[in-house]
Amino acid sequence: MSxxxxxxxxxxNIILLLVFVVMMxxxxxxIxxxxxxxxxGAFMDMMSLLPVSLVNALGFSTVDAGLTGFIASLYYGFLIYLFPMVYCIILGNRLVVKWVDDxxxxxxxSTPNSRIKIIFTQGLYMLLSIMFLFIILYIVGIGVSASLFKGVLDVLIFSKLNLSACLMTMTIGMICFFFSCVxxxxNLSLLFGAGIPILFFLFDMFGGMAQSLAFLKKYSLYSLFNGLAIIKGEANITMISTVFAVTILLLFAGSIAIFQYKRLPIQG
Amino acid sequence: MIAVKDATLKYSNGKGIFDLNFKVQKGEVFGCMGPESAGKTTTISMLMGFSRLNKGVATIAGLNCAKKAATIKKNLGYIPGELAFFENMRVNEFLNFMAHMRGKTQKNQKIREALIERFELETRGKIERLSIEMKQKLAIVTAFMHDPEVLLLDEPTSNLDPRMQTRFVDLILEEKKRGKTILIASQKFGEIERTCDRVAVIKEGHIVEQNEAIKLKSAETKSYLVKFGAPPNLEELKRYGFGFKKLAENNYEITAAGDHIDLLVKVLSKEKVIVFNSNAQTLEEIFLKYYGKEMQKA
Incomplete structure (x- = not known):
């Protein structure tokens, strides 16, 4: 690491990170x-104004009555995919391919740093910044809940939600990073680095929209993460986290290996 | 210090370098000549470890350029042919960053300041606001500021004005005296001729001529373009063994051995000389031998 x-x-990239931290x-x-x-009631009244298929697509159809469930369905059901994905795409592009391209x-x-060391540092920044984002969200979630509804939030479940959402985002980040290295x-890096996460996102959304499209969910990484299942205690957090962690490691190792051996088109 | 053996590096468009062989001794300045896309930059790219070879091996100080790239860089300075920096950084910030990346911060501060002064580099502004000449100066300072043993310079003076080019040539000659090993890729005959001990001419990825003779030829025989006010006494020139070629009425190209220039001046002092120009085209002539057709078309 350098x-x-x-x-x-x-x-x-601090501004980029802060924009997403503040916004989220x-x-x-x-929420x-x-x-x-x-x-x-109030929220469901609002939702009833929207078409049913849209509500389903956004994952708002089965809102749990407790605060933790409420957060899980409204925040960890939809927003947690979209915003961090945009962050990962922008950052992934900036960390490697932008500099190679220009x-x-x-x-x-030209400095005594190996490619491995440089790429490792860039990937590390990707992971650390995502971790920072989720640590802040964790603190904000617990802090705001405690000040508004003391003792209502299930901190353990909220931690599990956050941990798996963080690992999921890191996986998406590593996909973007991987193509940035390849x-x-x-343009090519964005085609894959942005295209694949967006496809995952669309699959997950359309998969929730109608029964006939449910098969799409199988092909989405996002489906591994299911906020409501975590709330109900149905999800195997250890298994999910392990899958994400292994995927992250494989992609990271792959990024380094490919970058290490490839030809750089530097018009030196 | 630098050794390239049977190096072949093919690009998908068929260009590249093919079976390149050359060596640069420690303390030597080696020139790589050739026009655009002849393979000069690819040669440097190979030495920098940016691209792995299909065949052959390139080493610097005995270390494999592709495998030991990071170790080699400890003692290597590099000027890229296409200038690309981190545009949003300020000049000083960039230089500090590069120094930190090299892990040497305090030791070479003096060298860096001297280089900035020498090339009149503007250090306050953002890099994206710099003129192309300023960027070229920044590249020079970046390459030399850590006092490296080996220098790989790709078109180092391409964007400099003549005054700065002279300062750059002086810098190269000083570094050479200090025992630095330098490889210069350039299209400019002048700077190659003034700095290099040996020259290789590259054409379509092959070295077509490489020896000291190129350099020696230009050192041995000097050529002058002379315009006379009246027809000169050619017999006198012939008698002292000078070569001459009539270019136009009273216009001659006169050639003299490197150690007979004082004699030539004495002989010419008897004539009515209007113009006396040094014709430093020798290297260019050799170059044109290989590139004649293309150069004339262009």
Whole structure:
């Protein structure tokens, strides 16, 4: 790991990270604020205005009555896919392929740092920044819940939700990162690095929309993560986390290996 | 110091370098000549470890360029042919970053300051705002500031004005005196001629001529373009063994051995000389021998 490079990554991308941290924290706070302990009437009234298929697609159809369930379905059901995915796509592109494409990667390689070390640092920044995002969300979630509805949030389940959502996002991040390492051209990297997560997202959304499309969910990484199943204690957190963690490691190792051996098109 | 043996690196478009062989001794300045896409940059790309070879081996200080790239870089300075920096950084910030990446921060501060002063590099602004000439200067400072033993320079003066080109040539000559090993890829005959001990001419990925003779030829025989006010005494020139070629009425190209220039001046002092120009085209002539047709078309 190269510390100067990690610091440069931080400096380059801190604004991007903060935008997502702030935006997602506000969303989480608003959703907790919308919770009505006496029932979820107000929210369901609002949802009834929307077409049923849309409500299903967004995963809002089965809203649990408790606060934790409320958060799980409204926040960890839809928003947790979309926003971090955008973050991963932008960051993944910035960390490697952008510099390869515009040639500035040559600056890094003219210093006594191996490709392995450089790519490891870049991937590490991806994972650390996602971890930071979820730590903040965890703190915000617990903090806002405690101040508005003392003792109502099931902290253990909320932790499990956050942990698996964090690992899921890291997996998506690593997919973007992987293609950023594979390709030398920003457009190709985006085609796959953004295309695949978006496909996962669409599969998951359409899969929830109608029974006939339910098979699509099988092909989506996002389906591994199911907020409501975690709430009901039906999900095997250890298994899910392991699958995500192994996928992350494989993609990371693959990124490094491919980058290590490939030809860089630097017009040196 | 630098050794390339049977190096072949093919690109998918059929270009690349083929069976390249050359060596650069420690303390030597080696020039790589050739026009666009002849293989100069690919040669440097191979030495920098950006691209692995299909065949053959390239080493610097005995270390394999592809496998030991990071170790080699400890003592290597590099000027890229296509200037690309982190555009959103400030110049000083970038130089600091590069120094940190190299892990040497304090030791070489003086060298860096001297280089900045020498090339009049503007250090405050953002890199994206710099002119192309400033960027070229930044590349030079970046390559030399850690006082490396080996330098790989791709078109190092391409964007410099003549005054800065001269300063760059001086820098190369100083570094050479200090025992640095330098490889320069360039299309400019002047700077190659003034700095390099040996020259290789690359054409379509092959080295077509490589020896000291190229350099020696240009050192041995000097050529001058002379314009006379009246028809000169050609017999006198002939008698002292100078070669001459009539270019136009009273216009001659006169050639003299490197150690007979003072004699030539004495002989010419008897004539009415209007113009006396040094014709430093020798290397270019050799170059044109291989590239004549293309160059004339262009």
């Amino acid at each position: 510390l100067p490079l990690l610091l440069k990554d931080l400096k380059n 924290s506000i969303y989480l706070s608003v 907790i604020f919308m919770y009505d302990p006496s029932g979820i 040639g500035s990667f040559a600056c890094l390689l 390709f030398n051209n920003t």
